[in-house]
Amino acid sequence: MGRWAHTWTAAPQLTEPDNLPPAPYAGSRVMADATLRQTVRISAGGERIRLRFSNAFGTTPLALTRVTVALPSGGRAGVSAVVPGTVREVTFRGRASAAAPAGAQVVSDPVDFPLADGAVLAVTAYLAEGQAAGVTSHPGSRTTSHLAAGDRTGNADLADATPVEHWYFLSGVEVEPAAPVLALLGDSLTDGRGSTTNGHDRWPDLLFDRLGGFAAANQAIGGNRVLGDGLGPGALARLDRDVLALGGVRWLIVFEGVNDLGTAPADGQESVTADLIAAYGQIAVRAHAHDILVYGATLTPFGGHSYDDPRGRREAARQTVNTWIRTAGAFDAVIDFDRAVRDPADPRRLLAPYDGGDHLHLGPAGYRALAGAVPEHLL
Template sequence: MGRWVHTWTSAPQLTEPENLPPAPYAGRGPVMARSTLRQTVRVSIGGERLRLRFSNAFGGTPLPLTRVTVALPAGGRAGESAVVPESIRAATFHGRPSAVVPAGAQVVSDPVDLPLAAGAVLTVSLHLADGRAPEDVTSHPGSRTTSHLAGGDQTGSADLAGATPVEHWYFLSGVEAEAPAPLLALLGDSLTDGRGSTTDHNDRWPDQLFDRLGGFAIANQAAGGNRVLNDGLGPSALARLDRDVLALGGVRWLIVFEGVNDLGTADVDAQESVAADLVAAYEQIVVRAHAHDILVYGATLTPLGGHPYDDSRGRREAARQAVNAWIRTGDVFDAVIDFDRAVRDPAHPRRLLRACDAGDHLHLSPAGYRTLAHAVPASLLA
């Protein structure tokens, strides 16, 4: 028997009003009450059994899970609302079909017998009955994956009648597989969360890294808009490190690729100070991760030239260069992954290569994310 390792994760965030489910699922009364939420996720490593984690990290009241099932999606496709009927399995909690997740807590299901291949897509359906759901919903808005909402309890149905699509994940924060694989955790922002990637195609750079190398589990704990130093869209990286990385069992490596939002949202005249605070924060992350015997790899910050973050005096670009110089030469990280060098335009180093640019001059296209995936030396994950 292997040990339990996270084969898929999403960093919990407080759902902003614009990311709540559409009407009638977020109208008057409890959010998603008396409805079925069906979500698909792509796992990294496979296994014969799995466990689910549901988070109520930001809920002010308990979260009632009335019924939960897992299945394989029709055609094996992400974002698909239909499932293979004979693959449907009920998830239990201490042998019971339902569970209540306390405010601020998470719950782990009992093991479910459902063999999953490496890189397979899993469907998770949950039903919230009349129990009062939290007013504040815990989710992961940047799913880049289509979920579906439908009325009533359809968790055991192969097809969802009257389904409404929504591109967010709600409540589901982790899938574990019983396997002897090492775990790679990723701490990042929208560039690791996959903004600019293709909805339902799983072509973020972590997905493409797994496709390239395989053999290990990946916990993508990135959050769009996240910052290292200060809270913004979700708690800062410093604040969420324990929950999102150190609390995961069996982490062998951590890649830190975050900081551009700290520079981009800080005052132009404060860039030198922010850069100094960033490198001090990186050192704190390394110290805290080393206490758990985790190797920490630092990734250089990629170009922002032409994006609204860029300023006419070049202060933010100078700060980015200073941070990258420290990452490359500071001798604090166990290794350096030079994402900047991989995707910058040699003729205009403060800008992304055109083929890598998603169009806003900050986020990457699927081709750009492929370039990042290939910039990670295989030896670091051996």
């Protein structure tokens, strides 16, 4: 049997009410009798693909009535039209439909569908019954999806579709032959808040554009924390599902922890800092057991953001964490994102051209700086 690589991923989350689709696609059965067209930009290309749909947070089965793949019009993300003649049926054990039980996922049969490195793929699914409860999604898609009534999986154009800025159910695209996989465990800074919608300028995208030669599995969740649940389960809780269960992972970059510091009381930083450092060690130990090289990234500045308390206790905690990342030797290598984007004149703040506007998240120029800070020899 051939080996597969995850060339695109979206970490599953429970869909909060504000991130459910708009009417008429919400209600007692979400997306009932609806077609959902989503575009994703892969990293490493291949000759065959297969899809993964997640029902990780569903409390009822997720029934996929029909699924197709195609090339999007113009090769662009976020469009509702696909190139006529490129539509291919996706099957599951030879059948057009499949159901993922509550809490589970479903993997499609392989589809002969050659894709070049960095290509954009359109995935269209029809849900006749919809889902009653517990919709699984990835809200921080930075990519436009489209919803239309009825079974439109074979249609080239969904001109009357409703746009929505989320991914639903689709959690992975795999390619064969396999490339070595780089997994990324992070929060909104890796999920791409502040990047361009449909622009593919998150730092992992830009890193792939710069170096290539690997498949990128971006398993970041905006608002995520390492120690406890925030938006999505904490990194320690989701490490097995989101990283270790992926086939072919050779490297893991851990760039997460700012939300642990920022949401903890300012006068309780000593405790959370010690727990965060211990958690990094646990992530490294667990990944090393799977022969994965683990790279730790330093936490970037947040001076001027609400996380920045007047007495500077969270900034002091950030410095303590970064010193440990740089010097403790728990990681196989260190990627100094802090140094890459901080203001040399005021190191507790982001350099102004990199600041996405809230003094915590980056804009495209800042994400390009992060991508440029990853040493080529590490991959």
